[in-house]
Amino acid sequence: MLSKNQIKYINSLQLKKTRQENQAFIVEGAKSVLELLNSDFEVQNLYVSEDFYKENNLLWDKQPFAPEIVNQNDLEKVGSFSSNNAAVAVVKTKENRELLAEEGEFVLILDDIRDPGNLGTIIRIADWYGISKIVCTNSTVDMYNPKVISATMGSFSRVSMFYTDLTDFLGKLKDINIYGAFLGGENIHRISFPASGYIIMGNESNGISEEVGRFVTHRITIPRFGVAESLNAGIATAVICDNLRRNTAR
Amino acid sequence: MLSKNQIKYINSLQLKKTRQENQAFIVEGAKSVLELLNSDFEVQNLYVSEDFYKENNLLWDKQPFAPEIVNQNDLEKVGSFSSNNAAVAVVKTKENRELLAEEGEFVLILDDIRDPGNLGTIIRIADWYGISKIVCTNSTVDMYNPKVISATMGSFSRVSMFYTDLTDFLGKLKDINIYGAFLGGENIHRISFPASGYIIMGNESNGISEEVGRFVTHRITIPRFGVAESLNAGIATAVICDNLRRNTAR
Incomplete structure (x- = not known):
């Protein structure tokens, strides 16, 4: 179960100002979260439904963090899209590094x-x-x-x-x-x-x-x-x- | 000024069922309404702001109907997009006629x-x-x-x-x-x-x-x-x- 403070924190990340202060953002929904776990982004917290946890059972050993199983109701409270109630992650934003076109790019x-x-x-x-x-x-x-x-x-x-x-x-x-x-x-x-x-x-x-x-x-x-x-x-x-x-x- | 019944009728056209019963739909906003007036659609009613009326002064003589000038407040009541408060038209839907690819099309x-x-x-x-x-x-x-x-x-x-x-x-x-x-x-x-x-x-x-x-x-x-x-x-x-x-x- 999510605490009131956790819910409040996650929802506050809807705002750009809070995201910048905390250097964190949220990723919601099964597809986006699965792609996230395949990337080099640093996941700080992952809240998942029991079903999502079981369906992706093989994934959890490889992660440096333990997903927390929460109920649907809590997931909906912290998600902006009602359809995305399988998983919500709090993720560290990346440094804003200069990008240049390399040869052939x-x-x-x-x-x-x-x-x-x-x-x-x-x-x-x-x-x-x-x-x-x-x-x-x-x-x-x-x-x-x-x-x-x-x-x-x-x-x-x-x-x-x-x-x-x-x-x-x-x-x-x-x-x-x-x-x-x-x-x-x-x-x-x-x-x-x-x-x-x-x-x-x-x-x-x-x-x-x-x-x-x-x-x-x-x-x-x-x-x-x-x-x-x-x-x-x-x-x-x-x-x-x-x-x-x-x-x-x- | 729009009567309560006019406002009620126009808003009811948000629903597919009402559009089909009345064979009518609404077109909102300056750009869309100007394109509409250039087309073969049959306009049943046109409600415009005073500014829109004046800006398009040369158009009105050519139309088979007289636009009705209404205040911003009324236009906002019948429009679904708050930004589109220059004009709202009630337009006859077209017959659902079969379309085929002609030679070269x-x-x-x-x-x-x-x-x-x-x-x-x-x-x-x-x-x-x-x-x-x-x-x-x-x-x-x-x-x-x-x-x-x-x-x-x-x-x-x-x-x-x-x-x-x-x-x-x-x-x-x-x-x-x-x-x-x-x-x-x-x-x-x-x-x-x-x-x-x-x-x-x-x-x-x-x-x-x-x-x-x-x-x-x-x-x-x-x-x-x-x-x-x-x-x-x-x-x-x-x-x-x-x-x-x-x-x-x-």
Whole structure:
């Protein structure tokens, strides 16, 4: 059984301020928790249902901590999604370390993505397309927000994130291709991408900001065949990543 | 000013049952309402803020109805999204007419898409990629659901929808290519699509059902370069449509 203080602490991690003070966040639901246990994140506490404990019996010996079996009612009290009542973990956040594109690697850059669902979806897309690093403006929604973690469907455990002042970050890059999604850029169906570089995706309403746009070396566009004015940020990221992987010079 | 009965009627259109009984649905927000006025949908009532009325002054002469100016407070009472307080329209639903792929045309088929946000996003994607017809299982979420209409960002006004028993519908098709998104199908990066056909997208959790899958002539797959288990339904639709448009035999 969870104590009142435990419940209070876990629920307080819904807030970014508390997560930062405690350097901890929560991961909920069977799928996300299983992916978490396969990652290098440090789990501080794991609360599981009896069923989940039994179903994953072979896992527990390998862990440096003992999961605590709690009842459904308690799990629901600390979970933000009523469907995710199999497991809740309290996890240590990672250090915010600089990420750079290595030789043969593309890194995604997010200029001010505000919607947690969009960020989670973009992390999942990056994971599908084998992009393991994302650099974000400090104004981008926190990756440890429970809605972001949930929308990644476990991919948060495999994609590294770096929050920074983007103009400083971009200002230090030299001799590398920086692609940016704009209206009126080069048609991505006709681009042969190099092996390494960066791709910047802009804010949901305003696209890439002027200050960030100055660093873009190649303006690219998803060709439109119909009438809709735009595509959402997650959709645009997926289509660009698909074209990147399809059409990289080798 | 809106009467209590008007407010009650408009709010009742949040429910599918009431929409069907009254053959009417609601469209909210400046952008969606402006796209609506450019379409062949029949507007029954239009309630607008004074600002919206003035900003679009030139529009009103062309309409077969007079918009009614109401105060912000009333608009908020009948809108489901607090941000959309410029205009609300009550609109006649269209007849559920059969849609077929003409020569040189691709039609999208949805097998049991349940999430309103996903359906809205898919309609917006179809509109971007110049696909103007979507056929759905009767179990697919209602296109006139306010959350669907909102997520289409106006594209509902340009994409026609047909709800039907899919196995009946597919059983009648002859000599046409029917593509279906499955795991383990042919890599879409290597497919040369014909000029006409159908593409079936499956349910968010279960993919394409067995009964519907029997009619698929070509199983196709989005290649994965990383580790994520899957992509969401909207993302998968966008990537497939992009590959269709990029790689159609001419």
